[in-house]
Amino acid sequence: xxxxxxxxxxxxxxxxxxxxxxxxxxxxxxxxxxxGAYGNQLNREAVPERHTTNVVTAIVFDYRGFDTLAEEFxxxxxxxxxxxxxxxxxxxxxxxxxxxxxxxxxTRSDAVHVAGxxxxxxxxxxxxxxxxxxxxxxxxxxxxxxxxxxxLFVVFLAAGFRxxxxxxxxxxLDFAEGSGAAAFTLLGVGxxxxxxxxxxxxxxxxxxxTLDSGGSLPLLNWATALEVTAAMLLLFSEFLERYxxxxxxxxx
Amino acid sequence: xxxxxxxxAAWLFLVGxxxxxxxxxxxxLAVCLTVMQSSTYVLLLAIGYKHRGTAPxxxxxxxxxxxxxxxVQALTLTDVVVSVTVVALILALALDVHRDxxxxxxxxxxAFEG
Numbered sequence: 483x484x485x486x487x488x489x490x491x492x493x494x495x496x497x498x499x500x501x502x503x504x505x506x507x508x509x510x511x512x513x514x515x516x517x518g519a520y521g522n523q524l525n526r527e528a529v530p531e532r533h534t535t536n537v538v539t540a541i542v543f544d545y546r547g548f549d550t551l552a553e554e555f556x557x558x559x560x561x562x563x564x565x566x567x568x569x570x571x572x573x574x575x576x577x578x579x580x581x582x583x584x585x586x587x588x589t590r591s592d593a594v595h596v597a598g599x600x601x602x603x604x605x606x607x608x609x610x611x612x613x614x615x616x617x618x619x620x621x622x623x624x625x626x627x628x629x630x631x632x633x634l635f636v637v638f639l640a641a642g643f644r645x646x647x648x649x650x651x652x653x654x655l656d657f658a659e660g661s662g663a664a665a666f667t668l669l670g671v672g673x674x675x676x677x678x679x680x681x682x683x684x685x686x687x688x689x690x691x692t693l694d695s696g697g698s699l700p701l702l703n704w705a706t707a708l709e710v711t712a713a714m715l716l717l718f719s720e721f722l723e724r725y726x727x728x729x730x731x732x733x734x
Numbered sequence: 735x736x737x738x739x740x741x742x743a744a745w746l747f748l749v750g751x752x753x754x755x756x757x758x759x760x761x762x763l764a765v766c767l768t769v770m771q772s773s774t775y776v777l778l779l780a781i782g783y784k785h786r787g788t789a790p791x792x793x794x795x796x797x798x799x800x801x802x803x804x805x806v807q808a809l810t811l812t813d814v815v816v817s818v819t820v821v822a823l824i825l826a827l828a829l830d831v832h833r834d835x836x837x838x839x840x841x842x843x844x845a846f847e848g
Contacts, residue, residue, distance in 0.1 A: 507740035521803030560819030
């Protein structure tokens, strides 16, 4: 089929799909007139029941904790996939070889240095705060983890590849990423050992609105933050390595 | 106007799909997929929105105050994570394709194999 025919067929199909989509949303409750039962019930009951004031994070790590376990492994599997695709062979010389082959991209502008130095600590702190208070105020392990990784990306922007690469050794990232996923899984087993069901909040809720209000949920939260940070950094590092030192990882 | 956010979601979905079908570059295709997937964020959040509802965080706000649906927000969070992982995998595959076929145009890759 030629490209032109294909696009014509596609446009007809898209027009049909558009009609179906419009027909289906017309019967939804009008925007702003939400009628779902679950959301209202959780908004009413999550705080009295679980003492965690951020209901979204309570859903992620408690009510739908099992889904989050699966989500952790989606993230884990995709990072493993990317690593397998990009990292063909690995030996102990690799790290030095990458650093030797990488072009000299040190940032020489003082303005960029200063801007980077001014950005990194607040970003890092904001990331830690988002994770730590994820069950109390808006935030959580996923959001905070991305921000923590972002703070380290700024190191790359402000100081260049070598500074970033030496600050985030790939073996450590591999280890951190695996431990994050393992910790989440084992915390679920911890609940089993405590005589409750898998991923149950075995430490029990603490005083409302405080850091320990979540019981064992903050532990799940930190495990997620560790995994997300490491996963984001690993993805970035693998792509970056391919870019700066394409020949180092030998092809099969 | 009360259906506008839903129509926006449908539009993002269709425009992303059109981009994928007509794409001449695998990286462009990955970006189109992200556009398509962002329609699901808009749809989920629009379904859970309540007029004059606040965020479902009851720190400083009394329980029982009018708040939007937290379930769809948690689902959107999952959605974003899945989107990131999918794009990362596609980009890694695109790098592999480029190494083997020396092109990122899906049409030329088909020609290269056949």
